Amino acid sequence: MQSRRVETATLAGGCFWCTEAVFDELEGVLEVLPGYAGGHVPSPTYEQVCTGTTGHAEAVQITFDPDRISYRELLEVFFSVHDPTTPNRQGPDVGHQYRSAIFTHTPEQDQVAREVIAELERQRVWPDPIVTEVVPFTNFYPAEEYHRDYYRRHPDQAYCAAVIAPKLEKFRKRHAARLKGAVAGP
Numbered sequence: 690m691q692s693r694r695v696e697t698a699t700l701a702g703g704c705f706w707c708t709e710a711v712f713d714e715l716e717g718v719l720e721v722l723p724g725y726a727g728g729h730v731p732s733p734t735y736e737q738v739c740t741g742t743t744g745h746a747e748a749v750q751i752t753f754d755p756d757r758i759s760y761r762e763l764l765e766v767f768f769s770v771h772d773p774t775t776p777n778r779q780g781p782d783v784g785h786q787y788r789s790a791i792f793t794h795t796p797e798q799d800q801v802a803r804e805v806i807a808e809l810e811r812q813r814v815w816p817d818p819i820v821t822e823v824v825p826f827t828n829f830y831p832a833e834e835y836h837r838d839y840y841r842r843h844p845d846q847a848y849c850a851a852v853i854a855p856k857l858e859k860f861r862k863r864h865a866a867r868l869k870g871a872v873a874g875p
């Protein structure tokens with residue numbers, strides 16, 4: 690029988706062209722929307738968010754089926770595709786809008802996020818401390834239409850080819866068993 694349970698995750702791990710491309714490929718993920726989360730300016734534009742002064746982070750809002758992929762699994766992927774130790778920076782992208790953040794929708798999500806971070810700290814996956822913010826979800830504004838499916842629509846654009854393509858390759862290898870099509874449906 691088809692499951693009807695649906696859960697939402699809001700994650701910021703740098704440029705949303707990249708995070709959208711990654712999460713879109715995961716089995717159990719129903720929808721991924723790029724947008725702006727956790728700021729104080731209503732309905733911001735990309736240009737406003739780019740100034741780094743609106744409080745928003747570039748983020749993805751993920752709708753998923755928790756019977757097919759758990760929140761913990763989503764977070765494991767999240768931490769494998771970005772560097773959570775660089776404050777207000779992700780690779781070449783610098784600014785408050787590129788901070789690493791988890792906007793939790795429930796106390797359970799908050800607890801899982803803190804557990805996953807504590808485990809990663811214990812394993813010393815990175816030499817530097819994890820600076821990912823874990824904060825209650827406040828707001829999310831979907832980005833302008835032209836940002837949707839950006840990587841898939843513009844794979845040859847310079848940033849996509851140089852930054853996103855290699856990350857996506859690494860992600861696909863590492864999480865091959867979790868990709869759409871790799872898992873038998875319920």
Ligand code: MHO
Pocket residue numbers: 703704705706747781782848
């Ligand atoms: N530095 C990149 C980031 C794009 S991303 C949507 C650019 O400006 O093309 O933040």
